Amino acid sequence: MRRPYAPLLRCALLLGLLLASVSCGEPEKDKVTIMVPWSGTEFAAFYAVVKDFERDHPGIDVEPQVTRALTQQLDAAVAADAKPDLAVLPSVGAITKYREERDLLKLDVDTDAYVQPFRGLGMNGEDVYAVPVKADVKSLIWYDARSTARPAESWTALRAGSYRWCLGLESGPTSGWPGADWIADILLSDADAGTYTAWASGAKAWDKGPVEDAWTTWGNLVADSLEDASTLNFRDAGRSMTTKGCSLSHGALSAMPFESDQVRDDQYTYVPSSRDALEVSADFVGKFTRSKSADEFIRYLASTEAQRVWVNQPGFALSADKKVTEYDNTTQGRIAGILRSSRYTLCFSAADAMDPDVSAAFYRAVLDYANGKKPTPLLAALNKVQNELGYASPQSPPPPKPLCGTPNPH
Numbered sequence: 001m002r003r004p005y006a007p008l009l010r011c012a013l014l015l016g017l018l019l020a021s022v023s024c025g026e027p028e029k030d031k032v033t034i035m036v037p038w039s040g041t042e043f044a045a046f047y048a049v050v051k052d053f054e055r056d057h058p059g060i061d062v063e064p065q066v067t068r069a070l071t072q073q074l075d076a077a078v079a080a081d082a083k084p085d086l087a088v089l090p091s092v093g094a095i096t097k098y099r100e101e102r103d104l105l106k107l108d109v110d111t112d113a114y115v116q117p118f119r120g121l122g123m124n125g126e127d128v129y130a131v132p133v134k135a136d137v138k139s140l141i142w143y144d145a146r147s148t149a150r151p152a153e154s155w156t157a158l159r160a161g162s163y164r165w166c167l168g169l170e171s172g173p174t175s176g177w178p179g180a181d182w183i184a185d186i187l188l189s190d191a192d193a194g195t196y197t198a199w200a201s202g203a204k205a206w207d208k209g210p211v212e213d214a215w216t217t218w219g220n221l222v223a224d225s226l227e228d229a230s231t232l233n234f235r236d237a238g239r240s241m242t243t244k245g246c247s248l249s250h251g252a253l254s255a256m257p258f259e260s261d262q263v264r265d266d267q268y269t270y271v272p273s274s275r276d277a278l279e280v281s282a283d284f285v286g287k288f289t290r291s292k293s294a295d296e297f298i299r300y301l302a303s304t305e306a307q308r309v310w311v312n313q314p315g316f317a318l319s320a321d322k323k324v325t326e327y328d329n330t331t332q333g334r335i336a337g338i339l340r341s342s343r344y345t346l347c348f349s350a351a352d353a354m355d356p357d358v359s360a361a362f363y364r365a366v367l368d369y370a371n372g373k374k375p376t377p378l379l380a381a382l383n384k385v386q387n388e389l390g391y392a393s394p395q396s397p398p399p400p401k402p403l404c405g406t407p408n409p410h
Helices: 006-025 040-056 070-079 092-100 155-160 177-190 193-200 209-221 234-243 260-264 292-302 304-311 330-338 356-370 375-389
Strands: 030-036 060-066 086-089 131-137 140-144 248-250 268-272 277-287 345-348
Touching (some): 030 070, 040 304, 060 292, 092 277, 092 356, 131 304, 140 234, 155 177, 155 209, 177 356, 193 345, 209 375, 268 330, 292 304, 356 375
C-alpha cells in the first residue's frame, strides 16, 4: 500500500542528516573564563595576547570577565562556587589567602625566567600558584622636561624643593592606592628594605617610628595638592602637568596619562625616587578550576613569546621575564631594564603584599588623611586592623615572601 507521507519522512531524515553533518563540522569550542580588572589600553594589550592564543588554539575561546571591583567580585564568585577558570589576583596577599583556603590551584608552569621578587611571590616552596603576567616600577617621579628641571633622586632633596605635585587618589573600589604607594615608597627610601618588609608583614607598628614618619613626610610633601585629591582620578591628575597646573607626578608609567610618542621623545620623562631600593608591583594570574584549556592559556601567558607580544601593545606593560629585553618604546624599555638590573633592590608594593583587609583599611585611611583627618587616630586604627585581621593575628596565614630581591645578584 502506498504511503503518502513517505516523501515527507525522507525529507525530514535528509534534513536531519544535513544538520548533523554541519554540527559535526563545527564542534563547540571549549571556553576559558578569566576575571580581569583592566580597561582601556591595558585591556587592549591583554586582548591582543588573547587573540594570538586563540589563533593558535582554534578549539579554545577565551572569555574575559572585566570588573573594577575585582576583590569583591572574586570573593563572591569563590563563595558562590561560581569561580572563573582563571583570575588576576587582587594582591599577593590574596595569593596566600586563596592558596591557604584551597581555592587557588597549583600550576604546571615554568617561571624560571622570571626575576625576583616576582617569581618567588607566585610560589609556595617549589610549587607555582600564580604567574606575574604584567609588571610595574612604582618608584618613578615624572616631569615635563620642556618646563621642569630634572628633579633629585631622593625624597630628602625633593622635600626641600618647591614643587606642586599632580595628585589624584580616586580609583573606584580601590581609591586611595596612589597615596598608599607613595607612603610605602618614602618608607623604603628613608628606612631600609628590612624595615619595609617587617611593616608589610605585620611586624611594625603604624603609629610610631619610620612608618609614622613616612605618613608625615608624605603629608608635608603634598600639602598644597590635597584639595579635591580624594575625588580626582589618579590618571586625570597627571593631565594637569600638560596644562602647567602641577610639575611632578609619582607612580608607574602605566598609571600616567601620556601618549606613547610623548614618552618616546622624552617630552615626559622620569627619575627613580631612590638610588638604592625601588617599589615594584605586578598583576598575577592564578587558576581556580581544573580546566585543561585554562592550563593551556596560563602556560601561554607565562611564556616569553606572549610576554614579548604584551609589552609592545598599548598600555606600557613591563615584563619580569628576563628574556624580554626588546621594547618598541625606548623609555618603556629603560624602565623595564630596572627589573633586570643588579643596581637596585626591588621591593614589592607593600599594600599589595598586606592581608587584603589591611590594605583596604590602608586605602581608606589615605583618603581620610587627604580629607583633613589627623594621622594619629588613623594610624592607631590601622594598628588595630593589623592585629585583629592582618598577619599579626594568630589565626592569619604567614605573610608572602620574598618581598624584596635583587634581580641579578651576580
